[in-house]
Amino acid sequence: MCAGLDIGADRIRLAVLRRRRGRLRLELLAEHAFGQVICNDGRIDDFELLAHGCRRLMRQHMIHAGAVAMAIPAATVTLTPLVLPASSNELQRLAQVRAEAAAHRRQSLDELALDYRVLGPAPASPADVQVLAVTAPAMLVEDRLALAEALGLQARAVVADGWSLATFLRDGDGAAVLHLDAASAWLSRHAQHWQALAWRSDGAPITALLEELAPLLRPSPPRLLLSGDAAALNPVAAALRKYAGIPAAVAALPPRILVAGHVAAAIAPRRLPAFHCAVALAGEGLM
Template sequence: MGLDISALLNPKARSLFGLDISSSAVKMVELTANGKDGYRVERYTIEVLPKDAVSDGNIANLDGVVDCVRRAWKRMGTSTRNVAMALPGSAVITKKIIVPAGLRDEELEAQVETEANQYIPFAIDEVNLDYQVIGPAPAVPDELEVLIAASKKERVEDRVAVADAAGLKASVVDVESFAALAAFELIERQLPESGKNQVVALIDAGANVMNLTVLRNGQQVYAREQAFGGGMLTQDISRHYGMSYEDAEAAKRAGNLPEGYEIELLNPFMENLALEVSRALQFFFTSTQYNQVDHIVLAGGCAVIPGIDEVVATRTQVNTLIANPFANMVLSDRVRAKSLLADASSLMVACGLALRRCLIHHDSHQPPSSSRRGEKGSARAVLCTVRACICARCVDRVCGLHPYWWCDQ
């Protein structure tokens, strides 16, 4: 079954916006290209999800999530209905393999399927499977490096079902970690010497999970996930003030909490977060040859807490900054700069997804790659790689795991 990706490579192709469904909120960002390498923020919004509507990356309350997406789309005020969505990394299996060079397309596809059976713990007909030829294998000119990627059909279809029910069209399904790293490239440019030869720790602290990704010269050298997030603070607020979880979350976001909140709850939480960051870095140091990091970049919902960067810097003795991928972007009249600055760190995935449209625009002069799709799955959610839309160095930015998209056929 073939796939025509010409529309994706056309700068006049249909527009889309980034839709991030996290465990606590629905986040939407719409960007457009602005000049050769610039971007413009057209609009964005954040809508809080009902408690446990998304659990461990799974859509547990479809109606609740759909209603939230509808409200967010209406509030954002866009006419665009095509969206780029993302799966959590836990839902995706990726593996680089080496194959002989010179294989015909059908031979390469058969080789990929054979290799995939060794690494995918599911029946091959239960997954969406794709592959991307990255290039010649290091130091072995007669072999090729190929990335294979797979996810159970139901994980893709759950995301697509949310979009469908909300009246939207899931044109792209990416991976959260890849989307966040796409946004991180914009932050890396803000570091001294654009972060060259520097070790950067990206801390993404969401509602329930804190992810540490360590990068050097754009390459991931370490990753760790641990259970810690802003949901713990929300639960503390709920218990302390006798609120429902939803009311506690709303009050936390709005800052409408009684006097004494900072001393009794917020400050201890910030200290605990800084301690968890310090512990995560210690795991990194003991697991690798590295013994220091040059910068910490804080992202996720926890990073919006005023002063959290100073608390983390004091605890770790490392220069710490708050992630803002929009820092050098032009803002439309619909976007309030102060609000976006406050929310920026929690919009990394949504921003990275929205960048897909702009990357297509900027790279539209490049010819399509010669890669082929080895898709095993439904016609509604076709796993396809669009290598021409991402510059070659981005392959290295995720340790050789090339960003791939599920594109609606």
């Protein structure tokens, strides 16, 4: 079992997945609103209030142990592609990531969290491997590890929200992902692509969003999946189909996710996209 904890600006959303016979079963969706801002651009402003709200939500749903996966904003993460010898080991690759971060980031390495992901053979050099170096502010990662410890849960993963969610929703195909919620809006056209948008869902007209997206959706993707807590997801999808000719629809959960009957009965379909990030995080923790 793994819980995905999506920390928003003024609320937390929780999803619990359990592995059953090779598939993932969604067993819980829940949220807690604080009535005030507790997280700003990934920085936790009131750690104690956040921890109290998380404990209350988990007690309410009788979650006393297990693993948890959380996210930091993709906008805070820097990605750098590297080509390294295929024979290099984990320590050598991490050393190269550190060297790259030291050469190009202004912060001290002590202020950065470093990681990497192997993408596969380098296209122009079969004897080498393509590696994606990842750097992020260490404080954001450390706060989430401290939160997991305060909750008595094992921190299974701390990932960039946009990358995790987009990969989860496109589920291996070539779809682009458009995420629209109260705190942020972004477009992911393909793996390792993430573009922040200026549009916000609090009263901004859909026409402004279409104008911002127009140059970013050329050439048109084969299809576009929408996610987030914006109330206008369906109207935005309809406008993209009508005016841009793009097959757009509100994203459904990938078919590998089984939804428990009591979860389906408790959550209205129109509210499910608000929980996509939490479900994606829980899935990341079970990878």
